[in-house]
Amino acid sequence: MAQIIVLGAGMVGAGAALALQAHGHDVTLVDRRGPGEETSFGNAGFIQAEAVEPYPIPRDLRTLVAYAAGRTNDIVYAPGALPKMAPGLWSYFRNSAPARHRQISAIYARLTQRATADHQPLIAASGQDALIRRTGYGQVYRDPRALERAARGAERLQRDYGTASEVLDGPALARAEPALKTAVPGALFWHDCWTCADPGGLTAAYAALLVRRGGRFLTGDALSLAQSGAGWSVATKAGRIDAERVVVALGPWAPDLLARFGYRVAMLWKRGYHGHFDSPAALNRPLIDDANGVVMTPTRFGLRLATGAALVDRKAPADPVQLRRGAAAVADLIELGPRVEEPQWFGHRPCLPDMLPLLGEAPRHKGLWLDFGHGHQGFTLGPTTGLLLAEAMEGRRDALLDALAPAARPSVLR
Numbered sequence: 001m002a003q004i005i006v007l008g009a010g011m012v013g014a015g016a017a018l019a020l021q022a023h024g025h026d027v028t029l030v031d032r033r034g035p036g037e038e039t040s041f042g043n044a045g046f047i048q049a050e051a052v053e054p055y056p057i058p059r060d061l062r063t064l065v066a067y068a069a070g071r072t073n074d075i076v077y078a079p080g081a082l083p084k085m086a087p088g089l090w091s092y093f094r095n096s097a098p099a100r101h102r103q104i105s106a107i108y109a110r111l112t113q114r115a116t117a118d119h120q121p122l123i124a125a126s127g128q129d130a131l132i133r134r135t136g137y138g139q140v141y142r143d144p145r146a147l148e149r150a151a152r153g154a155e156r157l158q159r160d161y162g163t164a165s166e167v168l169d170g171p172a173l174a175r176a177e178p179a180l181k182t183a184v185p186g187a188l189f190w191h192d193c194w195t196c197a198d199p200g201g202l203t204a205a206y207a208a209l210l211v212r213r214g215g216r217f218l219t220g221d222a223l224s225l226a227q228s229g230a231g232w233s234v235a236t237k238a239g240r241i242d243a244e245r246v247v248v249a250l251g252p253w254a255p256d257l258l259a260r261f262g263y264r265v266a267m268l269w270k271r272g273y274h275g276h277f278d279s280p281a282a283l284n285r286p287l288i289d290d291a292n293g294v295v296m297t298p299t300r301f302g303l304r305l306a307t308g309a310a311l312v313d314r315k316a317p318a319d320p321v322q323l324r325r326g327a328a329a330v331a332d333l334i335e336l337g338p339r340v341e342e343p344q345w346f347g348h349r350p351c352l353p354d355m356l357p358l359l360g361e362a363p364r365h366k367g368l369w370l371d372f373g374h375g376h377q378g379f380t381l382g383p384t385t386g387l388l389l390a391e392a393m394e395g396r397r398d399a400l401l402d403a404l405a406p407a408a409r410p411s412v413l414r
C-alpha cells in the first residue's frame with residue numbers, strides 16, 4: 001500500500017482516487033474548490049460508450065472554409081488566439097489524417113467502450129442511480145443529405161467497432177420525442193450512451209464515496225506541490241501532507257503545474273458554454289441539433305444547452321455567442337421557456353493534439369503520475385483511466401498503457 005495524493009477533484013481525479021483506493025492505497029484527494037465544481041460540473045453529462053472515435057479536425061476543404069468564414073456554430077475562434085495555438089492545431093491536424101486517426105481511434109475505443117461498465121459500480125455505490133438515464137441520445141438532422149451521410153458513418157462504426165445506432169425518419173422521431181414542435185427529416189439515435197442529470201453532483205458523490213471508504217478530501221493548492229525526501233508534499237488547509245506518489249488530475253490546469261517541474265504540455269483548450277432554460281418540453285433523451293452544434297440535455301437545473309468549441313484565449317472573458325445562436329436555432333424545435341438566471345458558465349475541454357488522455361509516470365520525476373487531457377470525454381472516461389492508472393502503478397505494461405504513456409508521446413509532453 002502506498003500513500004497517494006490526487007490533485008484535482010474533477011471526474012478524472014475522483015475516478016483515479018477511487019480506483020487507487022480499491023487497489024489498496026491510502027488516498028487523499030485535493031482541490032482548491034469542492035469536488036466537481038469546474039469542467040466536470042458544466043458539461044453535457046454524456047457517458048459515451050458509443051464515442052469510439054475522438055473528434056478529428058475535419059480535412060475537407062468545404063468544412064475548413066466554413067470554419068474560417070465563421071459559418072458554423074459548432075466551432076468558433078478568435079483570430080488573435082490562433083498564433084499561440086498554431087503548433088498544437090497543426091499537430092492535431094496531422095493526427096487527424098485518416099490513417100493516423102484510425103490508429104488513434106483503435107486505442108480510444110478500448111477506453112470509451114468500457115466507460116459505462118466502469119461507472120456502473122460507482123453510480124450504484126454512491127447511491128446516484130436516479131441521476132442516470134440509460135435511454136441514449138438523439139442526433140437530429142434538418143437536412144436529409146446530412147442524415148444520409150450520418151447514417152453511412154454510423155454503419156461504418158457498426159462494422160468497425162460494433163457501435164449500435166438507429167436511424168429514425170421524421171415520423172418515428174416525432175413518436176419518440178413528442179415534445180418536438182417541428183417536423184425534421186430524422187435523427188440518429190445512439191442507444192449505448194448514458195446521460196447524467198447533474199454531472200457535478202455525480203462527481204461530488206464519487207468524492208464522498210472515497211471519504212466513506214476511508215479516504216480523505218482536503219482543500220489545498222496544487223501549485224504548492226514540492227518534492228520532499230523520497231516523495232511529495234502539498235500544502236492544504238489541514239496542514240502540509242506528504243505522500244510517496246502524487247497524481248496530477250488537474251484537467252485544463254495540469255500544464256500550469258507541470259511547467260513548474262520543467263515540462264511543456266501541448267494542450268489545446270476548447271472552450272464550451274452552457275445555459276439552462278425552464279423548458280416545458282419533456283424530452284425522453286438528450287438531443288443534439290447537428291446543424292447548429294448545440295446539445296439539449298435535461299438536467300436538475302433545467303434544460304441545459306451546451307455548446308461546441310470556441311478556440312479563444314484561456315483567459316478571454318465570456319462571450320457566449322454560440323449559446324445565443326444555438327438557443328435561437330433550437331427554439332423552432334422545442335419550447336425553450338425562459339433562461340434560468342445564473343452567472344454565465346464556461347469551461348475548457350483539456351485536449352491533447354493526439355486526442356488521447358495522458359496516463360503514466362512523468363519521465364523525469366519518480367512518483368509523479370499524470371492523468372489528464374481527456375478532451376471531449378473526460379466525464380465519460382474518469383473511472384476508466386483511473387482503473388488503468390492503478391494498474392500502471394502496479395507495473396502492468398501492455399499496448400494500451402504504452403500508447404497512453406508520456407514516454408510514447410514526446411510531441412504531447414516534453
Ligand SMILES: Cc1cc2nc3c(=O)[nH]c(=O)nc-3n(C[C@H](O)[C@H](O)[C@H](O)COP(=O)(O)OP(=O)(O)OC[C@H]3O[C@@H](n4cnc5c(N)ncnc54)[C@H](O)[C@@H]3O)c2cc1C
Pocket residue numbers: 007008009010011012013030031032033034035036037038039040041042043044045046047048220221222223249250251252253270271272273274306307346347348349350372373374375376377378379380381
Ligand atoms: C460544454 C462542454 C460539454 C462537455 N460535455 C461532455 C460530455 O457530455 N461527456 C464527457 O465525457 N465530457 C464532456 N465534456 C468534457 C469534460 O467535461 C472534461 O473532459 C472533464 O470534465 C475533464 O475532467 P477533469 O477532472 O480532467 O477536469 P476538471 O473537472 O476541470 O477538474 C480539474 C480540477 O482541478 C482543480 N484545480 C485546478 N487548479 C488547481 C489548483 N491549483 N489547486 C487545486 N486544485 C486545482 C479544479 O478546481 C478542478 O476541480 C464537456 C466539456 C465542455 C466544456
